[in-house]
Amino acid sequence: xxxxxxxxxxxxxFDPLLQIRDLHTHFHTPLGTAKAVDGVSLHVxxxxxxxxxxxxxxxxxxxxxxxxxxxxxxPAVFAxxxxxxxxxxxxxxxxxxxxxxxxxxxxMIFQEPMTALNPVFTIGNQLIEVVRIHQKxxxxxxxxxxxxxxxxxxxxxxxxxLREYPHQLSGGLRQRVMIAIALACRxxxxxxxxxxxxxDVTIQAQILELMERLRQELGMAIxxxxxxxxxxxxICHRVAVIYAGKMMEQATTLDLFDRxxxxxxxxxxxxxxxxxxxxxxxxxxxxxxxxxxxxxxxxGCRFHPRCPLAQPVCMREEPPLREISPGHLAACWMAxxx
Numbered sequence: 001x002x003x004x005x006x007x008x009x010x011x012x013x014f015d016p017l018l019q020i021r022d023l024h025t026h027f028h029t030p031l032g033t034a035k036a037v038d039g040v041s042l043h044v045x046x047x048x049x050x051x052x053x054x055x056x057x058x059x060x061x062x063x064x065x066x067x068x069x070x071x072x073x074x075p076a077v078f079a080x081x082x083x084x085x086x087x088x089x090x091x092x093x094x095x096x097x098x099x100x101x102x103x104x105x106x107x108m109i110f111q112e113p114m115t116a117l118n119p120v121f122t123i124g125n126q127l128i129e130v131v132r133i134h135q136k137x138x139x140x141x142x143x144x145x146x147x148x149x150x151x152x153x154x155x156x157x158x159x160x161x162l163r164e165y166p167h168q169l170s171g172g173l174r175q176r177v178m179i180a181i182a183l184a185c186r187x188x189x190x191x192x193x194x195x196x197x198x199x200d201v202t203i204q205a206q207i208l209e210l211m212e213r214l215r216q217e218l219g220m221a222i223x224x225x226x227x228x229x230x231x232x233x234x235i236c237h238r239v240a241v242i243y244a245g246k247m248m249e250q251a252t253t254l255d256l257f258d259r260x261x262x263x264x265x266x267x268x269x270x271x272x273x274x275x276x277x278x279x280x281x282x283x284x285x286x287x288x289x290x291x292x293x294x295x296x297x298x299x300g301c302r303f304h305p306r307c308p309l310a311q312p313v314c315m316r317e318e319p320p321l322r323e324i325s326p327g328h329l330a331a332c333w334m335a336x337x338x
């Protein structure tokens with residue numbers, strides 16, 4: 001059965017395409033409960049690119065898998081909050097309806113295409129299957145659509161590629177195949193989880209340019225998950241910074257790079273290698289300390305053990321995510337002084 005879209009008459013003109021409200025995604029394990037996503041709120045407008053940035057293990061991928069409901073349950077559990085897509089709460093939809101929405105209205109590009117693609121099936125098998133399941137197309141129609149998508153993402157000789165296996169393609173071409181599969185049904189929302197991590201800088205630039213071109217052609221929104229601030233600066237309109245499962249800062253890309261308000265965001269930016277530092281043989285900047293264990297989070301602000309500006313209040317009370325300047329939110333007691 002196809003997922004029913006919410007009638008336009010029941011949505012306001014200014015409803016975001018995706019709205020996450022106070023989401024809590026926890027994992028129950030023998031060691032205790034890991035609060036991988038702990039009270040995150042954000043929204044994505046139609047046609048925009050939202051970047052989600054943070055260190056490894058901060059909860060970025062868990063947030064994405066929560067939206068697509070691809071987490072194994074158990075051990076994962078949604079302990080609170082809402083995920084609204086076109087004003088419908090995805091956490092309350094039955095499994096058959098979520099399954100019909102995946103790939104059709106919400107698609108995802110996974111981090112490593114070599115593990116996301118099935119090595120024993122050809123590229124054609126995997127791409128055609130998506131079209132046939134979601135679009136109810138005949139084999140010939142799905143094959144033509146598969147060729148069209150491979151051509152759209154820039155694969156040479158697209159019809160010949162249908163007979164090839166993932167191991168016969170380079171990393172950049174495999175990533176293009178993943179994008180073709182994700183976009184085959186013209187989704188409204190594309191979630192890209194570290195889509196350029198394993199690629200060299202030349203191929204990375206080509207993939208980012210391709211995604212931006214397809215976004216403009218198809219009018220879809222993109223959630224770009226990455227730890228690379230260079231990727232954020234290249235393609236994103238707004239940025240959300242996450243640390244240890246909590247939202248630290250949200251702003252437009254220009255505001256965030258021009259005036260980061262959270263010490264963690266400043267630390268991430270200072271850690272970017274610069275040509276000047278290389279010429280002067282300066283040591284690379286690093287944020288002192290380590291990300292806290294999700295099983296044993298510190299009291300107060302989660303970043304305070306590593307923060308150079310930490311005050312007594314930071315160790316006692318958790319700062320709320322608040323608007324410091326128009327459209328610029330930060331969860332820091334010292335944000336006005338940064």
